[in-house]
Amino acid sequence: MLTKTPLLNETDISASTGGERMSRADKEFKIVVRNLSFYYGKIQALKDVSLDIQANKVTAIIGPSGCGKSTFIRILNRMNDIIPGVRVEGKVMIDSQNIYDGNVGAVEIRRRVGMVFQKSNPFPKSIFENVAYGLRISGLIKKSSDLGERVRRALVDAVLWDEVKDRLNASAFKLSGGQQQRLCIARALVIEPEVILFDEPCSALDPTSTAKVEELIQNLKDKYTIVIVTHNMQQAARVSDYTAFLMLGELIEFNKTNKMFTTPSEKVTEDYITGRFG
Amino acid sequence: MISAHINEKIAKLVLWISSLTILAILLAIIGFVVMRSIGIINLEFIFSMPRAGGREGGILSMIIGTLCLIAISTTVASPIGIGGGIYLTEYAGEHPLSKIITFGAEWLAGVPSIIFGLFGFAFFVVFLGWGFSILSGGMVLACMILNETIRTTQESIKAVPASYREASYALGATKWQTVSRVVLKSAAPGILTGIILGIGRAAGETAAIMLTVGSFMALPTSLFSSVRPMSLHLYLLAIAEVHPGAIARAFGTATLLVLMVLIVNLSVHTIMRRYTRALR
Amino acid sequence: MLKEWIIEKSLIVAAMVSFVIIAFIIMIVFRAGVPLIAEVGVGNFLFGMDWRPEREIFGIFPMIIGTLLVALFSMLISVPLGILTAIFLAEVAPEIMRNILRPAIELLAGIPSVVYGFVGLMVLVPFIRTHLGPPGFSILAGSIVLAIMALPTIITISEDAIKAVPKSYKEASFAVGATHWQTIKNIILPAARSGILAGVVLGSGRAIGETMAAIMVLGNLPVIPTSVLGPIRTLTANVAMEMAYAPHGPHRQALFATGVVLFIVVSILVVISNRLRRGQ
Ligand SMILES: Nc1ncnc2c1ncn2[C@@H]1O[C@H](COP(=O)(O)OP(=O)(O)OP(=O)(O)O)[C@@H](O)[C@H]1O
Ligand SMILES: [Mg+2]
Numbered sequence: 001m002l003t004k005t006p007l008l009n010e011t012d013i014s015a016s017t018g019g020e021r022m023s024r025a026d027k028e029f030k031i032v033v034r035n036l037s038f039y040y041g042k043i044q045a046l047k048d049v050s051l052d053i054q055a056n057k058v059t060a061i062i063g064p065s066g067c068g069k070s071t072f073i074r075i076l077n078r079m080n081d082i083i084p085g086v087r088v089e090g091k092v093m094i095d096s097q098n099i100y101d102g103n104v105g106a107v108e109i110r111r112r113v114g115m116v117f118q119k120s121n122p123f124p125k126s127i128f129e130n131v132a133y134g135l136r137i138s139g140l141i142k143k144s145s146d147l148g149e150r151v152r153r154a155l156v157d158a159v160l161w162d163e164v165k166d167r168l169n170a171s172a173f174k175l176s177g178g179q180q181q182r183l184c185i186a187r188a189l190v191i192e193p194e195v196i197l198f199d200e201p202c203s204a205l206d207p208t209s210t211a212k213v214e215e216l217i218q219n220l221k222d223k224y225t226i227v228i229v230t231h232n233m234q235q236a237a238r239v240s241d242y243t244a245f246l247m248l249g250e251l252i253e254f255n256k257t258n259k260m261f262t263t264p265s266e267k268v269t270e271d272y273i274t275g276r277f278g
Numbered sequence: 279m280i281s282a283h284i285n286e287k288i289a290k291l292v293l294w295i296s297s298l299t300i301l302a303i304l305l306a307i308i309g310f311v312v313m314r315s316i317g318i319i320n321l322e323f324i325f326s327m328p329r330a331g332g333r334e335g336g337i338l339s340m341i342i343g344t345l346c347l348i349a350i351s352t353t354v355a356s357p358i359g360i361g362g363g364i365y366l367t368e369y370a371g372e373h374p375l376s377k378i379i380t381f382g383a384e385w386l387a388g389v390p391s392i393i394f395g396l397f398g399f400a401f402f403v404v405f406l407g408w409g410f411s412i413l414s415g416g417m418v419l420a421c422m423i424l425n426e427t428i429r430t431t432q433e434s435i436k437a438v439p440a441s442y443r444e445a446s447y448a449l450g451a452t453k454w455q456t457v458s459r460v461v462l463k464s465a466a467p468g469i470l471t472g473i474i475l476g477i478g479r480a481a482g483e484t485a486a487i488m489l490t491v492g493s494f495m496a497l498p499t500s501l502f503s504s505v506r507p508m509s510l511h512l513y514l515l516a517i518a519e520v521h522p523g524a525i526a527r528a529f530g531t532a533t534l535l536v537l538m539v540l541i542v543n544l545s546v547h548t549i550m551r552r553y554t555r556a557l558r
Numbered sequence: 559m560l561k562e563w564i565i566e567k568s569l570i571v572a573a574m575v576s577f578v579i580i581a582f583i584i585m586i587v588f589r590a591g592v593p594l595i596a597e598v599g600v601g602n603f604l605f606g607m608d609w610r611p612e613r614e615i616f617g618i619f620p621m622i623i624g625t626l627l628v629a630l631f632s633m634l635i636s637v638p639l640g641i642l643t644a645i646f647l648a649e650v651a652p653e654i655m656r657n658i659l660r661p662a663i664e665l666l667a668g669i670p671s672v673v674y675g676f677v678g679l680m681v682l683v684p685f686i687r688t689h690l691g692p693p694g695f696s697i698l699a700g701s702i703v704l705a706i707m708a709l710p711t712i713i714t715i716s717e718d719a720i721k722a723v724p725k726s727y728k729e730a731s732f733a734v735g736a737t738h739w740q741t742i743k744n745i746i747l748p749a750a751r752s753g754i755l756a757g758v759v760l761g762s763g764r765a766i767g768e769t770m771a772a773i774m775v776l777g778n779l780p781v782i783p784t785s786v787l788g789p790i791r792t793l794t795a796n797v798a799m800e801m802a803y804a805p806h807g808p809h810r811q812a813l814f815a816t817g818v819v820l821f822i823v824v825s826i827l828v829v830i831s832n833r834l835r836r837g838q
Contacts, residue, residue, distance in 0.1 A: 390767025482670025
């Protein structure tokens, strides 16, 4: 699935990352964003953002509230299409295909790019049906034994299986907050997307549940490309390989996480990371 | 996946078709009634008295009858409904009484109009001895539109920002001063729409009044006169033996009733549009 | 402060009025009707096959069946049409269609029932008589008219229920690659189920309680129908048709008793609808 985009060359990368040069070897970009601007009606929420997201790595998006983090990741699976009156400019390439091309369907993109939301949002259905939903609507799985197996695997991958295997038919609302969030992760995993987006997945969770989800994200990156929005600097530092810092809709800095958190190249980044504002 | 996309297309097509069907039904009904009344509706129809049992002449006394019923029912229902609405939103709070009252109002809204008719007949016409009269009919209609007035009053008062009240209290105003001068003032347009909707309902109601106003075709002389309001007139013409004059006049009456509803809805919309803009 | 106290107390009184009216209706209608039911026997009254007031035989079973059949058939038409339109309004309609449909539905709700009955009498009844067979006054005609009349209730309540479904469900469904229709069918409608059901229940209550349209197109024959093209008489029609000829005595009591049955049925539906809506 991974292909190199013809668009990319050394200068492109340095322009977009604005910092450290990457070697050719690890230049396997899953998502390439170019000159992305986004408008809610007349309000511009993103301004000319360009960045490259590597396959099988965790990329964190940080920035003060209202800077456009959610807007940004919802662009990556065309979730913003639901909102009336929005406009996208620029390119978002996944495997060198612009997902905003006229002939690309939002539904197909969302099957390839899964999403986990800030507030866990299980359906008012059983645990099993929550996970099975994505498979059922895809119409690909015909045999119910296959369905059961895929659901089990997703729950195992989301480290929830042991806790729910005896009550798959119970309502999802019976689960604790942390379990519900992992259920939502399982629901995203089951259709085997290529990318998973997390929008502040832990902001409503207690520390123990947060630790579990973070560990889970680490394990998932073997199989998936991961983009995570977080408010929490420590979390970004713990889970991510790359970090993008957004402010007022602009990409201020994009860099390897350890670099960003030790020697940021921009003064504002440093101010934000050290908690001087935000 | 292909089939999901086709399903999506089909489903949306069906949704469009059913909505357009409803529009078509509405247009067909109004169009039919209006087209068939073109020859009959003119100033003479509106301003002359019926003759030959309504088969000839106009419907002046029916229009007057309807207006009398509207006047009585809104005069009685408005103060009570507005007062009730004020109590429920501004005074009752979490009082258990308010739950009972709200449920009572909802229940009242579901009671079929013929039951109101039975009640009005037994109570106003017979028990109070008001006979078949404008007063009996108007009171029954007042009972029927009360719920609408309460509901719209509640909704309009709830829409008044809390900051308005706080500002008034901060100036040392009492509760009633605040309610009457600040809250009611900004809720007034909303409450007015409730009254107008009540007028529309009173004008069109038939079943409840056929048991309470009689069907006398002369002009009323007092509150205790029997009248034949437009809606009842339409019914009586329609079920009488087929007579071209009667049918033409039935269509004319129906058109005027529809026109009344149209005016009611239009004024409600106009008021609401101004009102929501003013609140912003 | 005395003034404030007086005002508050009068507001309470105003708020109580709707409840008082309900209590009065129950008291008066039941007092006039229940003794006859007791005398005839509940079973004989409800399940008696003959309605012959001149011989003091009062059985309303054919009218109960007639009422329920017409309500059922009208729901078969208006429930699918109404729910589809509600989905269209809440989920699919472009702004401009919404701005056309909403006022259209309000207009549909505002048109007096006597006008619906009149149009049914002028259009549907003759059409059915000539194309499908006499007499034209039929369950079919009544069902179509009552279906149209119940549409606004079903659409408005269902639309509210659909809009009340948390947006997060919809987003979660889209995020796993569901199409809009799959999301509506599998997530939104199940979540809005009880609210939609409330609309349907209230809509059937309206159909059961409707009088004018029913008497004008249903033929008013108190028999158990054998075909949808046959005439029937509803409970409401029974009261409305005969009150004029039954000034007193057991006949009048029997009409009040019919009202009692109607009142109980409709009240049960109001309570169910209320529960369902709160359950959501
Ligand atoms: N549906 C919308 N319509 C109009 N403006 C919106 C909408 N959603 C977001 N915005 C605006 O776009 C900007 C970016 O919002 P966004 O939700 O992307 O920020 P965020 O970085 O995710 O913030 P937070 O940390 O609070 O979640 C904000 O100014 C916000 O007010
Ligand atoms: Mg956000």
